[in-house]
Amino acid sequence: MQLCAQALQQFDDTVQVPNYDRSDITVGIVHFGVGGFHRAHQAMYVDRLLRRGEAREWGICGVGVLPGDRRMKDVLDAQDGLYTLALRHPDGTWDVSVIGSIVDYLFAPDDPEAVIEKIAAESTKIVSLTITEGGYNFTHDTGEFDAENPDVVHDLTDGAAPRTTFGLVVEALARRRARGLPSPTIMSCDNIQGNGDVARKMFLAYAALKDPELAAWMRAETSFPNSMVDRITPVTTPEVTEALSSRFGIDDQWPVAAEPFTSWVLEDAFPLGRPAFEDVGVQVVDDVEPYELMKLRLLNASHQALCYFGYLSGYRLVHDVAQDPLFADFLLAYMDEEATPTLAPVPGVDLDEYKRTLIERFSNPEIRDTVARLCAESSDRIPKWLLPVIRENLLADRHIRLSAAIVASWARYAEGVDEDGEPIDVVDQLKDSLVPIARSQHENRTAFIENQSVFGDLADNPRFVTAYLWALDSLYSVGARETLEALREKVQS
Numbered sequence: 001m002q003l004c005a006q007a008l009q010q011f012d013d014t015v016q017v018p019n020y021d022r023s024d025i026t027v028g029i030v031h032f033g034v035g036g037f038h039r040a041h042q043a044m045y046v047d048r049l050l051r052r053g054e055a056r057e058w059g060i061c062g063v064g065v066l067p068g069d070r071r072m073k074d075v076l077d078a079q080d081g082l083y084t085l086a087l088r089h090p091d092g093t094w095d096v097s098v099i100g101s102i103v104d105y106l107f108a109p110d111d112p113e114a115v116i117e118k119i120a121a122e123s124t125k126i127v128s129l130t131i132t133e134g135g136y137n138f139t140h141d142t143g144e145f146d147a148e149n150p151d152v153v154h155d156l157t158d159g160a161a162p163r164t165t166f167g168l169v170v171e172a173l174a175r176r177r178a179r180g181l182p183s184p185t186i187m188s189c190d191n192i193q194g195n196g197d198v199a200r201k202m203f204l205a206y207a208a209l210k211d212p213e214l215a216a217w218m219r220a221e222t223s224f225p226n227s228m229v230d231r232i233t234p235v236t237t238p239e240v241t242e243a244l245s246s247r248f249g250i251d252d253q254w255p256v257a258a259e260p261f262t263s264w265v266l267e268d269a270f271p272l273g274r275p276a277f278e279d280v281g282v283q284v285v286d287d288v289e290p291y292e293l294m295k296l297r298l299l300n301a302s303h304q305a306l307c308y309f310g311y312l313s314g315y316r317l318v319h320d321v322a323q324d325p326l327f328a329d330f331l332l333a334y335m336d337e338e339a340t341p342t343l344a345p346v347p348g349v350d351l352d353e354y355k356r357t358l359i360e361r362f363s364n365p366e367i368r369d370t371v372a373r374l375c376a377e378s379s380d381r382i383p384k385w386l387l388p389v390i391r392e393n394l395l396a397d398r399h400i401r402l403s404a405a406i407v408a409s410w411a412r413y414a415e416g417v418d419e420d421g422e423p424i425d426v427v428d429q430l431k432d433s434l435v436p437i438a439r440s441q442h443e444n445r446t447a448f449i450e451n452q453s454v455f456g457d458l459a460d461n462p463r464f465v466t467a468y469l470w471a472l473d474s475l476y477s478v479g480a481r482e483t484l485e486a487l488r489e490k491v492q493s
Contacts, residue, residue, distance in 0.1 A: 008082075040085055043060055045281075182272060185269070226288040236255060
């Protein structure tokens with residue numbers, strides 16, 4: 001049955017459908033980046049509140065900025081904004097819900113004015129973001145806003161219709177200021193340490209280039225709460241779509257599947273109010289940092305520890321890698337020896353239990369997450385998730401051999417050829433420069449880490465270079481699996 005508003009009452013009780021009148025919901029949140037993660041996470045939490053009879057003024061208007069977002073608009077328009085969320089348990093059972101919290105969707109390239117006015121509307125209290133790590137437009141080497149980005153240059157031109165998230169949001173805030181309306185909260189939900197702080201820095205940098213007086217107003221009026229978000233959400237595959245049709249009778253053009261586990265820790269900094277997220281399991285706290293460092297350095301960095309070695313060893317699905325005892329031992333050793341020493345105590349969390357749970361989550365065969373997905377956009381991920389662990393441990397004179405090996409495995413993977421000579425499709429915004437650099441390391445072993453735009457000055461640290469070169473040489477001489485065997489022996493000795 002084609003998913004749409006009229007079909008909701010025709011699904012059987014194996015499918016949870018909205019029990020609320022969606023026509024009575026007003027938009028309070030404008031969200032940029034309606035992908036799988038947003039639909040499995042933030043939109044789901046708002047839907048949970050709506051099912052409780054709460055948050056009717058907190059409906060979501062999604063916004064697409066990139067050309068590829070047009071498909072999301074077409075799908076949501078055809079399905080009255082509805083989509084299916086399937087939570088896949090390790091035993092093969094699925095919990096299936098139709099989510100109704102997205103009540104509008106705007107495709108900015110078609111009508112930027114509509115997006116600007118939606119944000120400028122007094123009813124909009126929150127602008128939220130899942131625009132990926134690369135969407136914040138800062139350079140890796142300096143961390144500063146990239147004012148040379150061609151789309152940013154376009155948006156800063158007088159009279160230009162904005163193309164970027166920055167241009168759209170800042171123009172809307174300028175209108176709110178001119179109309180005497182307060183600023184909405186800008187809430188990042190991306191996997192970046194201090195995501196709210198990063199968003200503040202980037203939006204204020206853009207605003208200062210556009211209008212220094214507006215930037216000063218935003219500095220005083222706009223809140224940018226930090227958050228930690230956590231739910232493994234792989235790219236939707238045809239198998240998910242087909243299973244929903246055959247097992248549950250739902251014809252959904254773009255469903256989303258995710259693991260049962262979910263977590264959201266959110267800094268309570270919302271001057272215009274917020275949904276009562278704490279009523280549906282969100283931890284609303286004063287300080288997010290301990291939680292976000294835990295997640296970034298244990299979960300996200302462990303994904304990088306798993307993916308390059310896993311791909312080079314012939315694995316293509318994440319659960320197959322995680323179920324291999326050699327890889328599970330490697331991940332736990334990295335987490336115990338190198339990541340955990342960089343973490344402060346996390347209120348209410350047993351770190352040993354959290355680490356064991358991570359291995360179980362990675363091993364869930366129902367998620368069918370791909371190793372290639374974890375390997376993608378590494379130049380955004382490694383500098384944010386793993387390099388801080390290395391730098392802190394170098395300063396404290398602690399172990400860095402496993403982290404250095406992870407970097408070496410990325411360098412080997414980035415050559416674009418696996419151990420059998422088969423091509424690897426390297427997906428990275430810096431692919432055109434990274435792949436040639438990686439291939440040059442046959443002549444210059446430190447070429448990859450000499451790329452200062454990614455690694456800063458790490459190539460000047462003898463202890464890191466020694467550990468890195470040992471791992472890279474081992475990858476060339478004996479391959480990924482035997483390199484991990486040798487690392488395991490070093491850890492145990």
